[in-house]
Amino acid sequence: MTRVVIITGISSGMGRAAALYFQKQGFEVYGGARRIARLIDLNELGIHTQKLDVTDKLSIRGLVDHVIKEQGRIDILINNAGYGEYGPLEEIPIENARRQFEVNLFAVNQLTQLVLPVMRRQKSGRIINISSIAADVYSPLGGWYHATKAGLNMWSDVLDQEVKPFGIRSVVIQPGLTKSEWSKIAMENARKNLLKNSPYTGLVDKVEKLFSEISTGATSEDLAKVFYQAATDSRPKRRYYxxxxxxxxxxxARTMPNTYRAVLSRLMK
Structure with a gap:
């Protein structure tokens, strides 16, 4: 039986690498992203792609309905789409903060709600939620991003308890900084969110420098293998790193918060 996976945010980074890796392992891969031009080569390789806005109910419904029509089942959902709305909390417009929650958390819930009835009928399925170490580890300018990822972790844990009796599991992957576009986009957002003559301009420079120095060096391909492990482990863990x-x-950060804060303060100097 061919296994079927849906992956959101496959136009770049971890999502793109995961789509390619799962296909090589024999999965039927479905996914999408807003930047449709970046999906053309994936489609040519046999990955089922479509334009996808995870905050649009019609868009995600269209994806799920398409998968069910063609395959009749959904084995894995990987909630990968997300971004970092960085900037000083004093200056980020509240509508930008709401957008951060819409994409990083509420959209995850909406898509999951659509696939759960299918998985429940199958008596099997796995929801994989791509969080971040930033759910626990924090830095200045990332307040709203950290809040969404911390919320995603708790949401996933609650969901796991609710759906486990039906043979479904919900797990979390927490990547660190990787070699991808993520940090570049996050810092571009931080600068866009600065007010004119903002007192936080120097802080943005410091955080950008910090990001460049603490990157773990992990590639998107490295994370794709973690995605696959989380999807296929016979006894899935709550967290994957x-x-x-x-x-x-x-x-x-979790067990020695004062130590973490002190280290972060030194790094920021």
């Missing part, structure tokens, strides 16, 4: 360093940073 790409490296011991990522896991260690989370453990320090």
């Amino acid at each position: 790409n490296s011991i360093m990522d896991h260690g940073m989370v453990m320090v």
Whole structure:
């Protein structure tokens, strides 16, 4: 039986690498992104692609209906689409903060609601939620992003308890900084969110420098393998990390918050 996976945000980075990796492992891969031009080559390789806005109910309904019509089942949903709305909390427009929650958390819930009835009928399925170590590890300018990822972790844990009796599991992957467009886009957003003559301009420079120095060096292809492990483990874990360093940073932030804050303060200097 061919296994079927839906992956959101496959136009670049981890989502794109995961789509290619899952296909190589024999999955029927369905997915989409807003930037349709970036999906052409994936489609030519046999990956089922379409324009997808995860905040549009009609768009995500169209994707799920298409998969069910062609395959009759959905084995894995990977909620990968997301971005970082960085900037000082004093200056980020509230509509931008709402958009961050719409994409990073509420859209995950809406898409999951659509696939759960199918998985429940199958008595099997897995929801994989791409969070971040930023759910626990924080830095200045990332307030709204951190809030969405912390919320996603808790949401996933609650969902897992609710759907486990039906043979469905909900798990979280927490990547660190990777070699991708993510940090570049996050810092571009931080600068866009600065007011004229903002007192936080120097802080943006410091955070951008910090990001460039603490990148773990993980590639999108590295994370694609973590996605696959989370999707196929016979006994899935609540959390998946790409490296011991990522896991260690989370453990320090969670169990020694004062130590983490002190280290962060030194790094910011």
